[in-house]
Amino acid sequence: MTNKDWPLWEIFIRSxxxxxxxxxxxxxxxDAEMAVENxxxxxxxxxxxxxxxxxxxxxxxxxxxSDADMLFEPSNTKVYRHPTFYDVPDGISHM
Numbered sequence: 001m002t003n004k005d006w007p008l009w010e011i012f013i014r015s016x017x018x019x020x021x022x023x024x025x026x027x028x029x030x031d032a033e034m035a036v037e038n039x040x041x042x043x044x045x046x047x048x049x050x051x052x053x054x055x056x057x058x059x060x061x062x063x064x065x066s067d068a069d070m071l072f073e074p075s076n077t078k079v080y081r082h083p084t085f086y087d088v089p090d091g092i093s094h095m
Contacts, residue, residue, distance in 0.1 A: 003028060007056050009035040013043055014051035019094055021053050032056075 006028040012021035024043045029035035035054040043049070063071055 002080070006030050007058065009039075009054045010060060011035070011039040012053040013039070013049040014053075015048055016050050021051065026057065027047050029054075067086055 007027055008026055011024050011025050011034075013024045014021045027035065027038050027042060029038050032054055036052050039052050039054055040049075044052070
């Protein structure tokens with residue numbers, strides 16, 4: 001298998017200050033272990049990350065943008081989903 005035949009991996013990094021992983025880019029690697037190692041070298045050069053996720057691009061499934069109205073409109077009719085209806089107690093952070 002040549003480099004051109006390697007699968008494409010999507011890279012997500014969690015920063016030291018963050019609570020979630022953020023997509024930082026893509027790279028090609030022969031397997032998940034190589035993808036993590038390469039992602040470390042390419043995307044965390046200044047020790048800014050504490051966790052790396054790699055996901056093979058062909059395993060990502062996305063909605064079609066033409067279906068946006070159908071997918072997201074129903075939440076507007078369910079007002080209990082809006083955070084304005086909930087009281088957050090004092091002392092709760094990262095919410």
